[in-house]
Amino acid sequence: MAKSAAKRGEDLLWKIADSDEVDIETRRDAKSPLHRVIIWIVPTEYGVYIRSYKGKRGRWYQEALANPIVTIRLGRRKVTSRAEPEKNSLVIRAVNAAYRKKYGERWPDETSDMLRRSLLPTTLRLTPL
Numbered sequence: 001m002a003k004s005a006a007k008r009g010e011d012l013l014w015k016i017a018d019s020d021e022v023d024i025e026t027r028r029d030a031k032s033p034l035h036r037v038i039i040w041i042v043p044t045e046y047g048v049y050i051r052s053y054k055g056k057r058g059r060w061y062q063e064a065l066a067n068p069i070v071t072i073r074l075g076r077r078k079v080t081s082r083a084e085p086e087k088n089s090l091v092i093r094a095v096n097a098a099y100r101k102k103y104g105e106r107w108p109d110e111t112s113d114m115l116r117r118s119l120l121p122t123t124l125r126l127t128p129l
Contacts, residue, residue: 014048025072035059037060040102047126051119070126083124085123096120
């Protein structure tokens with residue numbers, strides 16, 4: 001029996017989340033130009049998450065809030081997902097731990113920046129469509 005499109009998207013998102021850097025494509029609305037930028041992505045026991053390095057000022061973050069349908073790309077592979085703000089502090093702590101584990105040794109300064117209190121509210125959960 002064939003996998004459903006949603007299950008294939010979920011599986012691909014988890015595979016992509018193992019990569020160090022991915023592209024996110026956002027747009028403010030359907031008529032706005034597409035914007036693509038490199039971001040970090042982390043898998044956790046609660047799902048796959050992203051966070052804005054530039055905080056609430058980040059263009060991709062602002063566009064994802066305005067239009068939560070985003071595309072995560074790794075090479076030619078892509079997953080269209082809904083990006084939703086994460087409010088649960090337990091989950092946000094798990095995301096912090098995932099950033100520390102995945103990026104902390106190789107990029108300690110950048111990882112510390114990603115864990116700043118001011119950035120925590122920009123944590124978004126990705127759900128494949």
